[in-house]
Amino acid sequence: MVDAKHISPASTIDQVQSNSGYLWIIVACIPLLFQLPSSEVPVWAVGLVAGGWIANKHPLRWIALAWGIAVFFPVMPLLLLACCGALLKDWKHCIYAAVLGSALSLSPIPGEINNMGTVLIIIGLISIIYNKVR
């Protein structure tokens, strides 16, 4: 049995962050849930990758970047890219989310499962399988 006194706060935070690593999948599903036109998804994905490099962990930079992209692509909602980017922890997660978001936009997903509840259940099941296999 593990003695609670030997668990440092730092290790607990690390554990929480490593367990929260699946949450980029939620961000990848945001364009799908928002029903962003498939022609705009590449713009979102490129913006996310560029933002991961330029604006990583700085919400104000994400807003500036999203604003700049919205000037050239008016169909792209300004806050969509900003909130997606600000939710991601680092540039790797930006790339993962951009790739998965683009793949999801290309795949024919039935409308019945295109809601947040089903997405959360699927991500929960994926994380269980990943934990079990690992």
Place this chain on the structure above:
Amino acid sequence: MNPIEIAFIILAFGSYFQHSRQKYFILIIPVLAFFVSSFHAHIPASIEPFIIPGIAILACISCIRLAPMTLLLLFPQYDHFWEALLIPVLWLIVTPLMDNMNSRIDDEYIPAYIRGVPIRLISLGILYHVFHPLSFI
């Protein structure tokens, strides 16, 4: 995306948004976004594109840690005042429910690979389907 989906994204990212000002942001920002969208016709066209980014920047500066949550709350289109109230109402209902559940879903009788985030996400997914009919009101 409807406000219920936004509320559950915030709840799913709950561990990132732990802050003493969280409940004030959740209460105020959707109402503020609703009033901005309802006075849309009265705002001069020259400053209209700057309103939402301006609010986003001000809210982000006031609490940088809650910036992602603020951007999420400003994101949906609030057509009715009820929709703006739905997010804080849901948050105030689901947060104590999840806090109550957390003590039980972290118990040792639950297998290690299910414990923690996975079971929390599945619980939130089920709660989403429980509260989803509210969007039809």
